[in-house]
Amino acid sequence: MTAALILTACGGASTSGSEDVDELTMWARSSTQDYTQALVDAYNETHDTQIALTIVASDSFQQKVGAAAGAGSLPDILASDVVYAPNYAKQSVYMDITDRIASLPFADDLVSAHVEASTFDGKTYAVPHKVDSSFIFYNKDLFAAAGLDPESPPTTYDEIYEAAKAVTALGGDTYGFYFPGNCAGCNAYTSFGVARAAEELPISTDGKTADIDSDALTEWFGLYQRLFADGLVPSGATTGDTTTQQEPFLQGKVAMWPNGSYSIPTVNETVDFEWGYMPLATADGSATGTFVGGDVIGISSTTKNADAAWDFIEWTLEDEAQVDIVAKDGNLPVRVDLSDNEYTAADPRLTEITEGMENGYTPSTLPYGEAINSPNGPWLTAMRGVVFNDDPDALAQGQKAVQTLLDGAN
Known part of the structure; x- marks a missing residue:
């Protein structure tokens, strides 16, 4: 606030x-x-x-x-x-x-x-x-073109990586995966669904305790780091924000895009390819979750x-x-x-x-805007530190900063 x-x-x-x-x-x-x-x-x-x-x-x-x-x-x-x-x-x-x-x-x-x-x-x-509700959109046409089964999307992080690699190999300006790397709220919206799947809530139900340095978020952003470092994500992801995040998927240039149901009307009105639904999940695909x-x-x-x-x-x-x-x-x-x-x-x-909303999670805490959604806040700094700088301490440092804000407001 x-x-x-x-x-x-x-x-x-x-x-x-x-x-x-x-x-x-x-x-x-x-x-x-x-x-x-x-x-x-x-x-x-x-x-x-x-x-x-x-x-x-x-x-x-x-x-x-x-x-x-x-x-x-x-x-x-x-x-x-x-x-x-x-x-x-x-x-x-x-x-x-x-x-x-x-x-x-x-x-x-x-x-x-x-x-x-x-x-x-x-x-x-x-x-x-x-x-x-947050989930992953995927382009069935690009899956088919890359020799992947469009009706059986990947369920584990290793499978997501391999699918992204196969689509990127199609060449041109086609990539396997995309995320808006400069959007704090966007990445909380998707990654918090992953954390819910692992039952490692980033914000406790009473709004007083943060847990962003969790195994679930470490694995999720570790996947992002690997995808980006290996060229399976467009370089524009470093500046992607809420105003531009839809463009790569709508243009048919990326195969997988973590986002949510609020984009469905725009996707349906814009694209000429068939899209599919992938739930957000733990690294081994054994549990799913969503940010409601x-x-x-x-x-x-x-x-x-x-x-x-x-x-x-x-x-x-x-x-x-x-x-x-x-x-x-x-x-x-x-x-x-x-x-x-x-x-x-x-x-x-x-x-x-x-x-999928049966496994939903809506974080609630007084300083959510400052701690998580702010473009200058500790959450985005931590996420970018992991993904773009390969900093192993970024989430731990972010955890301390977020917890300090929660302590000051509760």
């Missing part, structure tokens, strides 16, 4: 909304732009109150929210990365909506990880906006239009929006009672992803 947000209280908001509101302001991360815009457009077409959506770059989202909270200029509605929810709840960025949630007939069917992350001192401040990520949405604590804001939020959770907009576009519903809808059930890959 930024200093402005920590030092400045955000109270004094009205808890009752205006009956006639022409426009509500809303902020959302760039990572959810298409998803959020689709919901906003559909709502605006059928309601007098209009949502004015502002998309904020994901890498600068925390800073912008912190500055707005300090200045008392938050939007009416805020959709945020779920990992920031604990801090935004504690710091009163969001308004308490416990009673509003309880009134929903499907309240118990909302994805629990997101609700729990948004709960502080027994009160809940946000609901799920977008739910996604996404965003939550809530009413800002400074709004004077709480009722109108809630009307939009509630509408996004109802059957029509969740099935005919969210699921139809290839996204996962935020309600478990709708997981067997016609669109999700029609794609076996989505079924696999949904089933």
Whole structure:
């Protein structure tokens, strides 16, 4: 959390909304732009109150929210990365909506990880906006061209390496593997799924203890280091970030790309090849796991239009929006009672992803942004130290720095 947000209280908001509101302001991360815009457009077409959506770059989202909270200029509605929810709840960025949630007939069917992350001192401040799950995309066409079985993707790290080697041998600008090496959040999103598979959680369930110097993460980033050092990953991985990470896979230039379900709509709309699903797993492939990520949405604590804001939020959770907009576009519903809808059930890959969420993990700790997601934080420094500098002490040093931040916030 930024200093402005920590030092400045955000109270004094009205808890009752205006009956006639022409426009509500809303902020959302760039990572959810298409998803959020689709919901906003559909709502605006059928309601007098209009949502004015502002998309904020994901890498600068925390800073912008912190500055707005300090200045008392938050939007009416805020959709945020779920990992920031604990801090935004504690710091009163969001308004308490416990009673509003309880009134929903499907309240118990909302994805629990997101609700729990948004709960502080027994009160809940946000609901799920977008739910996604990390895994590895793979290009079946490139697998076939390299003589690999496109229906039997690798399950162990040795098999991933050999598959990447075979695809890279096709020549040209084709590579076997890709990861955005300068994106802190991206690499937590994928590698934390690996750690969950090994039952070595990087952040403890109470948010107080870090474990990034684990065997699981050492093996995972050791694979990255080997792939990169041996030329099986494009050199551009060193500068790849959240704004560019999709390009190599979308262009059909890489065979395997750890990412997640939030990219499925873009992949489906863009590529002319068949893609497959590979779960994130331990080095020997014996266990799988995933980071259950996404965003939550809530009413800002400074709004004077709480009722109108809630009307939009509630509408996004109802059957029509969740099935005919969210699921139809290839996204996962935020309600478990709708997981067997016609669109999700029609794609076996989505079924696999949904089933894989049984081994899911959503980290929750107050300084998550500073410790993990920050481009200048200890997590990214540690990851890059291992992968690009082959530094055997990088994770241990990162562990100390992350733990110091957790100790200071808890």
